[in-house]
Amino acid sequence: MSILKTQDLTIAFGGQVAVNSINLSIEEKSFTSIIGPNGAGKTTLFNLLSGQLKPTKGSILFKNEDITRLPSTIRTRKGIGRSFQITNVFPNLTVLENVRLAVQSQAGVRYQMIKHFRSYKKMNEEAYYLLEQVMMAKQADALASNLAHGEKRKLEIAMLLALKTELLLLDEPTAGMSLEEVPAILKIIEDIKSSGNRTILLIEHKMDMIMNLSDRIIVLFNGRLLEEGSPQEIMNNETVQNAYLGGLYDDHTA
Amino acid sequence: MLKHFNKSPVWVLISSAALILLPFVNDSRSLMIMITQIFILAIFAMSYDLLLGYTGIVSFGHAMFFGIGAYSTGVLLSRFEPTMLWLLVSIAVGMVVAAIVSYFVGLLTLRLSNHFYAMLTLALAGLFLVVAEKWRSLTLGNDGFTFRVPDVMRDRLSFYLICLILMVAVFFFLMRLTNSPMGKVLLAVRENEARTQSLGFKTIHYKLISSVVAGVIASLSGSLYVLSLRFVNTSVFALDVTLDALLMTILGGVGTLIGPIIGAAIIEVSHHWLSELGKSYVIFERWIIFFGILYILAVMFFPKGIVGTVKEIRWKKKRPSKVETNNKNKRIAG
Numbered sequence: 001m002s003i004l005k006t007q008d009l010t011i012a013f014g015g016q017v018a019v020n021s022i023n024l025s026i027e028e029k030s031f032t033s034i035i036g037p038n039g040a041g042k043t044t045l046f047n048l049l050s051g052q053l054k055p056t057k058g059s060i061l062f063k064n065e066d067i068t069r070l071p072s073t074i075r076t077r078k079g080i081g082r083s084f085q086i087t088n089v090f091p092n093l094t095v096l097e098n099v100r101l102a103v104q105s106q107a108g109v110r111y112q113m114i115k116h117f118r119s120y121k122k123m124n125e126e127a128y129y130l131l132e133q134v135m136m137a138k139q140a141d142a143l144a145s146n147l148a149h150g151e152k153r154k155l156e157i158a159m160l161l162a163l164k165t166e167l168l169l170l171d172e173p174t175a176g177m178s179l180e181e182v183p184a185i186l187k188i189i190e191d192i193k194s195s196g197n198r199t200i201l202l203i204e205h206k207m208d209m210i211m212n213l214s215d216r217i218i219v220l221f222n223g224r225l226l227e228e229g230s231p232q233e234i235m236n237n238e239t240v241q242n243a244y245l246g247g248l249y250d251d252h253t254a
Numbered sequence: 255m256l257k258h259f260n261k262s263p264v265w266v267l268i269s270s271a272a273l274i275l276l277p278f279v280n281d282s283r284s285l286m287i288m289i290t291q292i293f294i295l296a297i298f299a300m301s302y303d304l305l306l307g308y309t310g311i312v313s314f315g316h317a318m319f320f321g322i323g324a325y326s327t328g329v330l331l332s333r334f335e336p337t338m339l340w341l342l343v344s345i346a347v348g349m350v351v352a353a354i355v356s357y358f359v360g361l362l363t364l365r366l367s368n369h370f371y372a373m374l375t376l377a378l379a380g381l382f383l384v385v386a387e388k389w390r391s392l393t394l395g396n397d398g399f400t401f402r403v404p405d406v407m408r409d410r411l412s413f414y415l416i417c418l419i420l421m422v423a424v425f426f427f428l429m430r431l432t433n434s435p436m437g438k439v440l441l442a443v444r445e446n447e448a449r450t451q452s453l454g455f456k457t458i459h460y461k462l463i464s465s466v467v468a469g470v471i472a473s474l475s476g477s478l479y480v481l482s483l484r485f486v487n488t489s490v491f492a493l494d495v496t497l498d499a500l501l502m503t504i505l506g507g508v509g510t511l512i513g514p515i516i517g518a519a520i521i522e523v524s525h526h527w528l529s530e531l532g533k534s535y536v537i538f539e540r541w542i543i544f545f546g547i548l549y550i551l552a553v554m555f556f557p558k559g560i561v562g563t564v565k566e567i568r569w570k571k572k573r574p575s576k577v578e579t580n581n582k583n584k585r586i587a588g
Contacts, residue, residue, distance in 0.1 A: 050452065076454035090445035093438075101442050104435050105454040111463070113436040120435060163454065 003028040003167060003199050004049070009058035011048060018044045020223040021058070026167075026201065031193055033202045033210040035234075036220035042203045043085055045220070046169050049201075050082040051075045062167070076105070081165030085172045085203070087152040091145035095136060095155055098144050100127040102162035127162065134158045134188055150181035157188055168192065170202045174209075182206075189213065211235065262512045263429065270422050277411050286414050287482070292515075292522045293417035294478045295502065297424050299514030301471035302499040307509035308432050309464040310444030312368055315375030317495035318382050319356060319469040321488075323348035323476025328486035329392060332401035341404050341481075348473040356469030357462065364461045376493070383491040398487025407481055417478055421515070424471055428511055431467065440464055444509075501545060505552050507559030516560055521545070 004026040011019045019041045026032055034042050047053040049060060051072030059068045067075055089098050103123050104110075118124065131137045134154040139147065144155060153173055160168060173189065174182050186209060192198055193213060204210050210217060210231070217234040219226040227233075227240050234240055277286050298320060305311045326348030327341070334340045363374045386393045393399075407413050431437050442450040443457050450457050480486040489495075498521065499514075506517025528541035538544075556563050 052448070052452070072448075072452045073454055073456050076452055082452065084449075088446065088449050090442050090449065092445055093441060097438060097441075101438060101450075102453050104438070109435045110439070110455065111436050111459070113431050113434045113463075115435075116430070116433050117435045117438055118433075123435075159453070 001028050002026060003063055004201075005061040006049075007059050007061070009045075009048060009055055009060065011044060011053060011055050011057075018223050019048060019055075022220075022223075022225050024218070024225075026199060027215075029196060029199055030215045031200045031202070031213055032216045032218060033204055033214040034218045034220060035204065035207075035210060036226070039222075040220040041223040042220055043171055044223075046082060046171050046201075046203065050080055050169055076163060076165065079166040080169065081160050081163040081167065082169035083153075083156040083160045083171055083173060085175055087149070087156060089144045089147075089152055089155050089159070091143070093144060094141050095131065095144055095147070096124075096127055096140040098155055099130050099158050099162055100124065102159040103127045103130070106162060106164050130158045130162050133161070133191075135184060150177045150184070153177060153181075153185060154188070157185070161192070166197075167199045168201070170200065170204075172203050172205065174204065174206060262510075263426065266422060266425055266512065266515075270418060273418055274415065277414055283410065286410055288522060288526055290410070290414045290417050290482055292519045293414075293421040294475050294482065295498070295522060296515040296518040297421050297478070298472055298475035298495075299499045299502040299506070299518045300424055300428055300511055301468040301475065302496075303503045303508065303511065303514045304428060304432070304464055304468045304471075306500070306503055307507075307513075308437065308444060309440045309461060310368075310447075311364070311461060311465065312372045313375045313465075314372050314493070314496055315359075315377075315379035316468070316472055316499055317491050317493065318359075318375075318379045319352040319472035320476035320479070320495050321382055321386065321491035322352045322355060323473030324480040324486050324490040325386065325393065325476075326351060326473070327477040328399070328401055328480050331403060332399060336402040336404050338404045338406060341407065345474065345477045348477050349470045352469040352473035353466050356466045360462045360465040364458055364465065379491060379493065379496065383488060386488045386491050393486075393488065396488050398485055398489075400485045403481055403484055413482065417482075420474070420478065424474075425511055425515070428471075432511070436460065436463070501549055503559075505548070505556075505559055507561030507563075507565075510559070510561045510565075513559050513561040520560075524548075 002025045006022055006024045009022045036042055048055050059066055103126050107123055131140055134157055136154055174185050214231050217231055218228050219240050227237050302316050305313050327344040330344035363371050387395050439455050439460050443460050447457050502517030502521050503514050507513025528538050532539035
């Protein structure tokens, strides 16, 4: 069964059509990767799916419900969680507080204003548990702004996991990371995948990582859906190779 | 969990005990009046800090709520018998009106981005100032009016103690609020509103709650302020009132509750002291110039305010940040 569908999804910024009439159908509990050169519209597509942007045309169905006009807050509550390409944590809160906010949202603790936050033991424990999962427990009391880039990315993922959403949108989780930091993130993503109850959409540039993980791969180019298929099919596809090797790109700019 | 223990409530309790004893030891009337004034302004500054420091909302119209409290108390006490009952009613009326006004003002403006919000609150506060000036039958305009207050409040000592108790109560209430799960969401809104939304929080609700609570507390301080003067005029709606709160908060430490109290004390004492000096040196009559300089210096050298700076120094002494050294090692290794 497909959990997420888009129909004719389009967004234009002025004359620039960033995402052009994309039809997607994402199977439940599948692992789909989205690839494409810079400016292909990958992140814009994510912004449309998670509600940061509203489409000019087209619709988005999540579990057969039209969510095209819903704000990001409601989409998160319905089960679409995302991580951000540019790390987007709360800089002046501690690592634990960052995760706890996500846990709090998931637990529905929203307007309690009298009890001290520390008396919500379960929430604290869960936040701590999630930090252990992403190997960040040691830095629980550090300010998020003092973290190294890779650690911020791990924090992002912990926050995303805390939301317990069915659909995870991972926007380049390894972007800007040094080589020794990548395996840790990869391990976390593999763990999520093998736990087997989430649907994952991943934007990534590291091809070997994508080939190993993905059930399906979607190739975007200039806002359009160029190809879609299994890793093998995409690997052997000539149009895709051209797009990535620069053939199409050069033609376009020339 | 002891390392998380926040010592500031202990300090507040100790110093408030000392402040309770002070009027019995020192019988200087003017000192007592000045300290009472500090308590009142500290309440106002704390309410402002809930917006500025804990929710990240810059409001230039906070005087609006101060003035609402001031006029509710002034008008009701001058129209009716100056009894304790009417006093309480007048404070309650001020709070309710402030809650309603702040709710609707928030509803209209809080969806805007911060700059527009600041400008719009400035305009709305200006509107209240004009109304107070023109509605002469009620307010007597800029001339203002005096009124009688209940006997308990006439006694400077009991008024001093009441203000002290209220300030401590507001401090503990706000500390509770900011340490609650909701308070943590307020901090998140301050840090990054869009991110908070994408975590599934309706941020507009949090900003509204914060601005209503701040409005109600500001109204309380407005009521107390005119009680101390037994006089009210349109100056309670003036922009200076908001700017004073801003200065106190920034000087004392944004995002702390003890900061606004210290800020209020410094501003009030230096105000007093500079006007004294103004008698012998004419330049000090323009004490506002010095506040301007103080403000610039504070923002340049102590952007975290007194409390924030002290905290930072203590933090660094206690533990040379593990994270930072880690990063350094990594950089060296890489």
